[in-house]
Amino acid sequence: MSLRIVFAGTPEFAVPALRAGAARGEVVAVYTQPDRPAGRGRQLQMSPVKQAALELGLPVQQPLNFKSDEALDMLRSHAADLMVVVAYGLILPQAVLDTPRLGCWNVHASLLPRWRGAAPIQRAIASGDTVSGVCLMQMEKGLDTGPVLLQLKTPIGPKETGGSLHDRLSQLGAEVLRDGLALARAGMTLQAEAQPKDGVTYARKIEKSEAKLDWTLAAKSLADKVRAFNPWPVAETELQGERLRVYQAIGLDHNSGKPPGTVLAAGKDGIDVACGQGALRLLAVQRDGGRVQSAAEYLNARPLAL
Structure with missing residues (x-):
């Protein structure tokens, strides 16, 4: 049987799921956030989901x-069997959740109950997680508290960034939705498993102020933060009077005994900075107004005093 689907989503992350849901011509309406000012000219800009829907x-x-x-x-007029929600950016009241015949499904970018909330991808990397995934969840009124229908897992590699994991989970989200829709079309009832009460964590929204590197922390923690915040908001620091954005770095076990924030070495291998535990080697950086470059290229133009 075919389904009448209402899709709700806003950012780029939701676009593959929209395309998956619309592949059989079953999406009868797309809901997305209103156009908002963006860019230097502050012109009204359509969301990625709106652009894809119009295409x-x-x-x-x-x-x-x-x-x-x-x-x-208006929502009821669509007579939807199902509403699919992917990073819509709006908390849905019970009246909406009750409208479609099969309720509302949500594609969430974590293995629930870990990392409920707004920024599960970056929080997972910043916390040093080694596995992530996506859940297809039956929505209820609580924030990402509903029972899980299906899930897919994927490892988080040691060089994974917020950007690379975002893109992979976006595709996995489309895959788990396709699987769920195939079962629903076949008339099968998906087995909803209540989330365990243990292991709940919240992925609060990323604030730009979090980008500042705190050298009193362990090098491993800072390296994870650099990966998580690439490509946004991008980790940053000030070295010898200049603000630098840090796109790539690795943690070293080396304990120098020097105060955190001290530049220990600066050469072709990178810029080593003392941390509360170990040292962070900066590998790719960006000066204000400049391009992203290797630490070695940066040092060619601006050698650091040791």
Whole structure:
């Protein structure tokens, strides 16, 4: 049987799932955040999901919220069997969750109950996790608390960045949605497993202020943070009077006994900085207004005093 699907999502992460959901012509409406000012000119910009929906010829709805009867009536008019939500950016009231015949499914970029919330990908890397994945969850009113229908796991590599894991989980999200939809079309009831009460963590939204490197922390922790915050907001520090953004770094076991933040070495291998435990070797950096370059290239133009 075919399904009538309403899709709700906003950022680039949700686009592969939208394409997967729309592959059989079952998406009857796409909900996304209103156009917002962006860029230097502060021109109104469509979300990536809206752009993809228009390319696919799908009708787009952009309510501020679902508090009005008008917004709820419009949603009900689609007579949806299912609503699929992927990084929509809006908490849905119970009236919305109850509208589709099969309720609302959410594709979430973590292995729940670990990393509920807004920034599961970056929080996982910053915390040194070695595995991540995606969950297809039956939505309920709580924040990412619903029972899990399906999940797919993937390792987090030692060189994984927030950007690379985002892209892989985005594709995995589309895959887990395809699997769920295939089962639903076959008339099968997906087995919903309640999330365990142990192991709950919250992935709060990333603030730009978190990008500053705190040299009193362990080198391993800082290296994980550099990976997690690439490509946004990008880790940063000040070395000998100049602000640097750090795109790539590795932790070293070397304990120099020098105060945290001291430059220990600067050469073709990188810039080694003392940490609370070990040392962080900066490998790729960016000066204000400059391009991303290797630490060796940076040092050719601006040698550091040791």
